[in-house]
Amino acid sequence: MTFERIKQILKTKTVGIAGCGGLGSNCAVALARVGVGRLILADFDLVQEGNLNRQFYFYDQIGMLKVAALKQNLFRINPDVRVNTFDIRLCQSDIIEIYSKCDVIVEAFDKPEMKYLILDAVHNYMPDKHLVMGVGMAGWGDNNLIRSRQSDKLIICGDEINAIADECPPLAPRVGIVANMQANAVLEILLGVNEHQIHTERT
């Protein structure tokens, strides 16, 4: 598929991104670059200096709402992307309301309780929708531990092992890998599997 055709398809699509931290901000950037038509962003937090080691914000955006700062950054990359922002702490009814019109939903929360909340909401109220989750990306190194797997419409990206801890902080490389893996999974859902790509491993 040519990039012209890819853009043509993607511009008609809407992707919901729940959380605009390390996963959400980087995933949104990748999707805006390839031309997804509409992104629906939600996060209640402000940009802090400590976020800049992995999240797609700039030093001069410290103190801004993350959704506002991210919208600004996405427009600088692709002025054609449409962005809807919600600066709220999502509850189950918000998730259903905000994301029910999306073609795919990306889970990009940091807290396990929130990850469960969206999984439960999508499973029970939007069972026809794909949910792409990020689970396990703290620390550095161990490239080959990072992977993805699928169960029906649920796709999990990450190592599923490394939680955040004082001695195991989230850092740009691994967080960015998982965020882009989520964006890559979104493309496969929206565009289908690329027939012109080699899918077997070299032996």
Added chain:
Amino acid sequence: MKIILNNKVEEFAADQFNITELLKAKNFTFKMLVIKVNGHLVKKSEHATTIVKDGDDVMVLHLISGG
């Protein structure tokens, strides 16, 4: 019985068991677990009453922090 647990075939001596017993056998003690049996999400309150038997496809997802 043989089940598929997290995409891998695993064999257990029992003919069947419930989710609580499966988690105990695998020593999965983490609090935030998501369990799917043959694609169906199993709530925590249903762990003791949900039976896993030969041929079932079970997903145990540890919802760890980070995002």
